[in-house]
Amino acid sequence: MGKAKELKGKLLLLFIVTFIFLLSLNVTKHMTYKAFPKPLSASKMCSLQISEQTLTPLNNTKHILVSAYMDQRVKGLDIRIIGIFKMDSDQPLYCLFCCAGQLSNATPTTILKHNENFGFPFITTDVMCGIPKGFSATHVTLLTQPHRVTIPNQNWLPIRNQKTGREEEQKLQFNFTVCISNLFGDYNNVLQFAQTLEMYRLLGVDRVVIYNTSCGPELDRLLQSYSQEGFVEMVPWPIHRYLNPSKGWLFSQSGGDVHYFGQLTTLNECIYRSMERSRYVLLNDIDEIIMPYKHNNLMSLMDMLQKQQPNTGVFLIENHIFPKHHFEPSRRFHLPQWSDVPGVNILEHIYKEDPDRSIYHPYKMIVQPRLVEQTSVHEVIKNFGELFKVPMDVCRIIHVRESLRGSLKFEQRREDKRLWDFKEKLIPNVDKVLKRAGLLGSEGRS
Numbered sequence: 001m002g003k004a005k006e007l008k009g010k011l012l013l014l015f016i017v018t019f020i021f022l023l024s025l026n027v028t029k030h031m032t033y034k035a036f037p038k039p040l041s042a043s044k045m046c047s048l049q050i051s052e053q054t055l056t057p058l059n060n061t062k063h064i065l066v067s068a069y070m071d072q073r074v075k076g077l078d079i080r081i082i083g084i085f086k087m088d089s090d091q092p093l094y095c096l097f098c099c100a101g102q103l104s105n106a107t108p109t110t111i112l113k114h115n116e117n118f119g120f121p122f123i124t125t126d127v128m129c130g131i132p133k134g135f136s137a138t139h140v141t142l143l144t145q146p147h148r149v150t151i152p153n154q155n156w157l158p159i160r161n162q163k164t165g166r167e168e169e170q171k172l173q174f175n176f177t178v179c180i181s182n183l184f185g186d187y188n189n190v191l192q193f194a195q196t197l198e199m200y201r202l203l204g205v206d207r208v209v210i211y212n213t214s215c216g217p218e219l220d221r222l223l224q225s226y227s228q229e230g231f232v233e234m235v236p237w238p239i240h241r242y243l244n245p246s247k248g249w250l251f252s253q254s255g256g257d258v259h260y261f262g263q264l265t266t267l268n269e270c271i272y273r274s275m276e277r278s279r280y281v282l283l284n285d286i287d288e289i290i291m292p293y294k295h296n297n298l299m300s301l302m303d304m305l306q307k308q309q310p311n312t313g314v315f316l317i318e319n320h321i322f323p324k325h326h327f328e329p330s331r332r333f334h335l336p337q338w339s340d341v342p343g344v345n346i347l348e349h350i351y352k353e354d355p356d357r358s359i360y361h362p363y364k365m366i367v368q369p370r371l372v373e374q375t376s377v378h379e380v381i382k383n384f385g386e387l388f389k390v391p392m393d394v395c396r397i398i399h400v401r402e403s404l405r406g407s408l409k410f411e412q413r414r415e416d417k418r419l420w421d422f423k424e425k426l427i428p429n430v431d432k433v434l435k436r437a438g439l440l441g442s443e444g445r446s
Contacts, residue, residue, distance in 0.1 A: 050139065051155040054236050059154065060144050062086035064242055066265060068140050068157040069272045073384065077110065077128040079140055079159060082269050084262060085113065085125035094146045095129035097137035098156055104132045106146050114264065116376045119251030122243060122258040124265045161276045174206035176298050177278040179270035180286050181211045182237055182261040188216025190439060191343035192287060192400065197226065198429040199289050202422055204297040209273065211237040211266040218342055218439055225437040237266065267375055275369040283375065284364040289398045290317050291418055301395055313371025313385030316363040318355065318392045323403035326351045326410065340441045341434060346400045347423065351413040353405045364397055
């Protein structure tokens, strides 16, 4: 009886040992065949070299990286890195990801050079890659070799537009964002700038993004004031430290490394910067106002257009020039408090020249950023929806600048006083922001 009991105990012990052994084999097998091994610790490799610059040179290349965004609209790809690449410098690149001090495996990239660069040797480029399955990346860098051994000064870009799990239903922060690029040289058109931004505020714009290389001292003061308020987002753009930027749009005429201080890159960067926070993005220059003519604000305009064009993501707006050397004769808006403020007073210029439609006539755009993949200055390069040219009687651009049709006689120009419809609010609002920046003369309003 005792021997039987002892034998029974041994068999039970053997069963338990065998079960534990088989369980350990199963766990080992599962770990062995995981798609990606557990990332190695990399706290010194990716946590201490996070780039906080707008422009980041890529090691061992002639390229410059700007920013990285989560973008899963293209099947099989997760990340879009926006950069400025040397046209004749082609080489394979690999994405390496970091999360909480741990490295992923390197993944191959798809390099997409934009098809418009106006002949310059550097071009806006998107680098696309996938994140390894099961890896929650927070930062990315690019390698020239398919291994994950990083060099000591490797710079990492934070991945923006990360998914939160609530993004489908969350309310966007802004309805309208204006993207302005680029400020450079000694540009100091303070009065027109203040009038333009305050006009946009009246039309319902929530945020203005400006890429700033340099500007005049008074405009800088105004920009700092707007930035502190939160209406303007200033993005430093020191491209002159890395390239010889052109002040012109065509390489054959102006030379240099890159078109208009990198204008094409900043327009694309601004679209992605705004993608998860703004319903619409306006792409226009600093001296242009996209003005509705049958509505008193941009939201009413876009509600009507989207109802009529439900599949459209890009709305093209025709440009109309108001020559700044023709003044409204009564000079009723030649206000004394603005006499010492540098710049053009757009309220004094009401005579516009019709576009010459026998030649190429450029447009600017209002876009839904989530439906745009790549853009140029006057048209999108890649998009997911349809395009629509908005009739000029519905909306057009008020662009106060030098004439493009100097041969026109004065009587051939048309009178357009649309800006005057907003004068009761526009003038005191401009006074307020100029006074806040310390730029309003002694005769300014209290």
